[in-house]
Amino acid sequence: MTADIYYDPYDTDIDTAPHEVWRRMRDEAPVYRNDRYDFYALSRHADVDAASRNTKAYSSAHGTTLELLNSGADVSTGMMIFMDPPEHGRLRALVSRAFTPRRIALLHEQIRQRCRDLLDPYVGSGGFDYVTDFGAELPSRVISALLGVPASDQPHILEVINTTFHLEPGLGMTNDIAINAMFELHSYLTAQLAERRENPRDDMLTDLVHAEINEADGSKRNLTDEESANFGLLLVAAGTETVARLLGWASVLLADFPDQRQILADDPSAIPNGVEELLRFEAPSPAQGRWTTRELTLHGVTIPADSKVLLLTGSAGRDERAFANPDVLDVHRRLESHVSFGLGAHYCLGAPLARLEGRIALEETLSRFPTWEVDHDKAERLHTSTVRGYKKVPIIL
Ligand code: HEM
Structure with missing residues (x-):
């Protein structure tokens, strides 16, 4: 029945335009099987929702991308995204003490100022690249401000952060240049943590130094520098x-749906819901990998224990079983829930920050540039195992 449906996350043509194959998977093969790369995929909203919440059956401890799951690599790096409850919950509760609503709220003005700095030079110009000149610049500046990277170190650290995303033809994200940048960032953060222990400041690195974790036996301890740097x-x-990727999608989709862009430009109070709708419409992180810990049967298909399963959040956002007219972008849509930030134990810790960045970025964009055209001939896509979207979006003002 499913012989003529083909999906894999490495096929760049499919990654460019996946919605038709995802629709067929939802309708005809809700438990899709790919023999070539040895994985199953769940594409319906209800199934992605249920599996995301079921960490007992769907483990993250073997990695959350197909490469990692298939590599057999040891991912016990101490990163909570690759941990299962209860260890995951203990670490998450602890870092959440540093990643607080207060800490995020403090960033509000800094995010706005960084948007102004990046966008003002283009006022009165003929256009710019919305991703390379703005969307890809903003988040690394925000993260370094969040951590508390001193202003004098920021130019170099921003370069190192960008290098961690270096892609090598044929090797993708796993290449020496990116790995060395990760090591450099790790050493830098470790040194900064030691410095904060001596000279505390009002920043997240200092919060991490002081945070305490509750152990299973009821005792308390501080985070190690290794845990904090990770x-x-x-x-x-x-x-x-x-x-x-969210900002890249926003620039393309709002040009594709100019009536929706007009609504947001006329009424900025609609922007927060508009951001949620953009996330539903094109999920920046469209596939979350899991490892089954036991045999499961779903829609009449048995998934054996120790199988790899992709939870297709990108497909779930377009599921007509969950959303009316899912292929229409409607910034006023009443969204009960979407799964583009994941769900359950691993629900995106940074969702409040991502929402704040998305909202302020669109406010500052639309107040300066209420309309634009995308130069599609020069726009470029990016293909990685973690995100889906644009590397370059030249816009004409
Ligand atoms: C539009 C932007 C973003 C999207 C679409 C997104 C999406 C996601 C998704 C789908 C997950 C779940 C992964 C899984 O279930 O395996 C996740 C987890 C996570 N995200 Fe985000 N994210 C975004 C922005 C951010 C930001 C700005 C931060 C922090 C600064 C962040 C930090 C995290 C962390 C730490 C986790 C792991 C949580 C855990 O394992 O408990 N994310 N994100």
């Missing part, structure tokens, strides 16, 4: 490329 690296990894 958390810093996870924030960089999870909070940079995703936001850059």
Whole structure:
């Protein structure tokens, strides 16, 4: 029945235009099987929702991308995204003490100022690249401000952060240049943590030094520098490329749906819901990998224990079983829930920050540039195993 449906996340043509194959998977093969890369995929909203919440059956401890799941690599790096409850919950509760609503709220003005700095030079110009000149620049600046990277170190650290996303033809994200940048960032964060222990400041690195974790036996301890530095690296990894893709999608989709852009330009109070709708419409992180810990049967298909399963959040957002007219962008849509930030234990820790960045970025964009055209001939897509979207979106003002 499913012989003529083909999906894999490495096929760049499919990654460019996946919605038709995802629709067929939802309708005809809700438990899709790919023999070539040895994985199953769940594409319906209800199934992605249920599996995301079921960490007992769907483990993250073997990695959350197909490469990692298939590599057999040991991912016990201390990053919570690759941990299962209860260890995951203990670490998450602890870093959440540093990643507080107050800490995010403090960033509000800094995000706005960084948007102004990046966008003002283009007022009165003929156009700019919305991703390379703005969308990809903003999140790394925000993360370094969040951590508390001193202003004098920022230019170099921003370069190092960008290098961690270096892609090598044929090797993708796993290449020496990117790995060395990760090591450099790790050493830098470790040194900064030691410095904060001596000279505390009002920043997240200091909060991490002081945070206490509750152990299973009821005792308390501080985070190790290794745990704190790994958390810093996870924030960089999870909070940079995703936001850059969200903003890239926003520039393309709002040009594709100019009536919706007009609504947001006329009434900025509609922007927060507009951001949610953009996330539903094109999920920046469209596939979350899991490893089954036991045999499962779903829609009449048995998934054996120790199988790899992709939870297609990108497809779930377009599921007509969950959303009326899912292929229409409607910034006023009443969204009960979407799964583009994941769900359950691993629900995106940075969602409040991503929402804030998305909202302020669109406010500052639309107040300066209420209309634009995308130069589609020069726009470029990016293909990685973690995010989906644009590398370049030249816009004409
Ligand atoms: C539009 C932007 C973003 C999107 C679409 C996004 C999406 C996601 C998704 C789908 C997950 C769940 C992964 C899984 O279930 O395996 C996740 C987890 C996570 N995200 Fe985000 N994210 C965004 C921005 C951010 C930002 C700005 C940060 C931090 C600065 C961040 C930090 C994290 C962390 C730490 C986790 C792991 C949580 C855990 O394992 O408990 N994300 N994100």
